[in-house]
Amino acid sequence: MIEAHGLAKRFGDKTAVDGITFSVQPGKVTGFLGPNGAGKSTTMRMIVGLDRPTAGSVRVNGAPYASHKAPLREVGALLEARAVHPRRTAYNHLRALAATHGIGKKRINQVIEQTGLGPVAKKRVGSFSMGMGQRLGIAVALLGDPRTLIFDEPVNGLDPEGVQWVRHLARGLAAEGRTVFISSHLMSEMAVTADHLIVIGRGRILADAPMEQVIAGGGRERSLVRSDDAAALAAAIGSDGVEVRRLAPDQLVVLGLSARGIAEAALSRRILVTELTPQTTSLEDAYMELTHGEVEYESQGIEQGGKETPNHP
């Protein structure tokens, strides 16, 4: 359980995190999605007390991270791939961190086995591939068998097998009742891993909702309709909560009404419908819509985005 309240961080005159309030619930995987530079890593570093908040507070399992007697048993965090001395072996790195909590050899060997580090455990970390470095970071996070796990971009540098392994690990940990908070800028990855999404852009929260809801774009259904008498159809279905956008003289986009509802309205008024396509918004579409205008380093000169999508606040 993570609870942030008015959490803010400024570096000089640059605001990285702009007073965000959210909570991450146990028993599910919560994705923390946002473009690069949106404030994901800063938020995660503040959760474990590495960055001092400029304002607001954040509690983990009911208390600020630093006030826990056994922090590693409360929260396990993979924050950066390399938070390791390159000339120390993976085993000794784990041993040094385990020692602070009196965690024994048995548990060290368990996490080494669990993360597949066995063959390289006695090698210097400096010789590790990025994927192995990520696995070591995850091993550290698991060391204290914590109730809450924080993974910052865990699939970075992992091969497809590793990506799948992280996905299963995260889902497994959540199924055990733990709080799992994973950041990513990859929408596709979150779509298959997370149950709940917190979307962040320029330090502000753009969405905080269950995955299906974010994909559905706030619960509104969306259909593409083609009809020779589009104007009449638009008038027929236009009502409260239904939005009709006219794309072409014979083409409509209908939001907030099921395909069946549209078909029934057309039938009752004897309007010929030549196409009726329910559209499932992909997470990617939803994400683009949400973060449009919130991307810090938007590529210039590409004029295609934003013509149709209204700007979200």
Added chain:
Amino acid sequence: MSTATTSKNPPESAPADPTGSGVSFLRVLKSEWIKVTTVPSTVILLAVTVLVMVGLAAGAAWGTVQLANEAADRATQSAPSAGATAEAAPTAVPGAAVPTAVPTEGAGVPTDGAAGDSADDSPGGPPAASSLVREVPSSGVLFGQLLIASLAVVLVASEWGTGMIRSTFSAVPKRTPALLAKNLIIAVVSFIVGAGAAFISFLVARPILGSADLSLSLGDDGVLASILNTGTFLALLAVFSMGIGTLLRNTAGGVVTAIGVIFVLPLVATILQNLGDWISDAARFLPSNAGAQLVMAGTTAEGDLTQLQGGLVLGAWAAVLLITSIVVTKKRDV
């Protein structure tokens, strides 16, 4: 198998691992000790420090022997006298062999009680060794302080350089215990290295000095204190340097700064001393100058800090850097 083990633990309940629970200072100490011993360069640097210190002391012993022999030759030419060799050496060429030697040292000018003691004691034995001889075991400290200061900076600054500090402070988010443990370990290790190297130097120097009938024993005035204080000097200097490394968080910058304060500032003070008395007065309070008084085994020159005062001044430097580095680090983002 491990997955199965973790899944049995109800996450809402207390910590699953029955062996040990929370962070304690002893555990942090153990963790820091593991860190020191598991980076090979640290261990190598410590071994090199001992070797270099002993080597320097052996050289100093050899130089003292040469000096004594020259003095003896001169003495036989003017007035042959059997037991005068030991005392003659420093009187003849004060401070020439060992850089730390106090220039005013000499049997003929007892400035206080301590100097009087050194003139004649050691019941039934040969004449007491001069302070030059008695300071031979600690003479390696000149170079030892360079290595220990660098090591202290590297130990802490490399944590920032490599990102390890984020792991360290994630495990010990209160931060102070981790920094205190680091300082305690570098202090104890430096003490053992310093005092150990000085004692080995003592053992190595004895036969060398003996070849010129110069005697050196632990019972000689100030010898044991000088050997032990070689450790004290390095321990305090290590804490001082670790403070610099913690504040700067950069290995190269930290080493340069520490070496600058320890070696270059005293030199600058010496060069500029003619500009005013206050410069040499102030220079006495520089960490390395104050610390050098700790390993003295003879008279204190007029105006110099005493052994105790020197130790207290260096201790104050170390304490200020330690406290500042902790206060600053607690506020910082890592």
